[in-house]
Amino acid sequence: MYKKPGRNPGVGINFHHHFAGDILRNIDQIDFIEVFTEKFFIKENDETLSKILENIPLVLHGLDLSIGSTGPLKIEYLDNLRSLLAGINFEWFSDHISLTHENNFEVGHLMPVQFSEENVSKISIKAKEVASLTDRPFLLENITYYYPIPGQSMAEESFISSILESADCGMLLDVNNLYINSKNHGYDPIKFLSKIPVDRVVEIHIAGGSFKHGMLVDTHANSVSTEVWDLFDEVCNRVPFNGVIIERDSNLDRLEDLIDEVNIAKKIMKNNGIYKSNI
Numbered sequence: 001m002y003k004k005p006g007r008n009p010g011v012g013i014n015f016h017h018h019f020a021g022d023i024l025r026n027i028d029q030i031d032f033i034e035v036f037t038e039k040f041f042i043k044e045n046d047e048t049l050s051k052i053l054e055n056i057p058l059v060l061h062g063l064d065l066s067i068g069s070t071g072p073l074k075i076e077y078l079d080n081l082r083s084l085l086a087g088i089n090f091e092w093f094s095d096h097i098s099l100t101h102e103n104n105f106e107v108g109h110l111m112p113v114q115f116s117e118e119n120v121s122k123i124s125i126k127a128k129e130v131a132s133l134t135d136r137p138f139l140l141e142n143i144t145y146y147y148p149i150p151g152q153s154m155a156e157e158s159f160i161s162s163i164l165e166s167a168d169c170g171m172l173l174d175v176n177n178l179y180i181n182s183k184n185h186g187y188d189p190i191k192f193l194s195k196i197p198v199d200r201v202v203e204i205h206i207a208g209g210s211f212k213h214g215m216l217v218d219t220h221a222n223s224v225s226t227e228v229w230d231l232f233d234e235v236c237n238r239v240p241f242n243g244v245i246i247e248r249d250s251n252l253d254r255l256e257d258l259i260d261e262v263n264i265a266k267k268i269m270k271n272n273g274i275y276k277s278n279i
């Protein structure tokens with residue numbers, strides 16, 4: 001039976017190797033940190049990251065589980081994940097409702113999967129398998145898609161809801177992805193929130209996108225837009241989440257820019273009376 005974590009870690013950032021020293025110097029402003037799961041598979045000794053983890057809680061975020069692939073989960077990936085989860089202290093772990101490889105072909109990107117009952121069944125069986133590796137919550141994240149996938153039989157919100165319910169797992173709600181999809185596919189993001197099981201949302205992602213090829217694109221390469229902050233404000237009202245990560249993967253010259261966004265998120269949460277970091 002799915003159980004939400006009892007603590008509230010507040011607002012954090014994703015780990016940036018080249019800013020690791022700056023993260024340590026600003027540790028009092030960051031409530032928790034998200035690190036790519038696969039970074040730990042390499043087993044390199046990262047002293048600064050170890051020091052960061054002595055100070056603030058860790059959440060793991062995977063990129064390459066590829067839960068939407070047609071075949072089973074890769075045994076080598078599961079073995080790596082199993083030994084990592086047994087050997088590290090973390091609050092929860094997550095990956096995306098997507099595929100990154102198919103029939104040994106590496107896509108190199110998070111690809112959307114067809115919204116169908118067949119995929120709900122396949123993905124939820126695999127999500128249960130992953131969740132059974134540990135007693136900490138496993139979350140699945142909504143991703144962006146830039147075209148309607150041919151032959152799909154379900155709406156996005158029913159697809160995500162059905163997976164969460166039948167896998168009995170948590171959700172990582174990416175507010176920027178929700179905003180981008182709502183714009184590119186012409187739907188109301190607030191109505192979307194009313195149709196998903198928001199009690200299952202544990203983590204929130206906030207990021208900046210870009211406008212490319214006549215569409216909004218999830219690039220993690222810009223500051224967060226006013227529209228996404230406004231949507232986050234609505235999310236604070238409607239979704240009982242446990243923590244927020246500000247995601248930025250490129251185009252970042254100073255960590256201070258990310259810290260500024262951490263403080264904006266904290267301010268919005270405080271205005272909604274929900275900022276309760278215990279750090």
Ligand SMILES: [Fe+2]
Nearest residue numbers: 141174205247
């Ligand atoms: Fe995200």
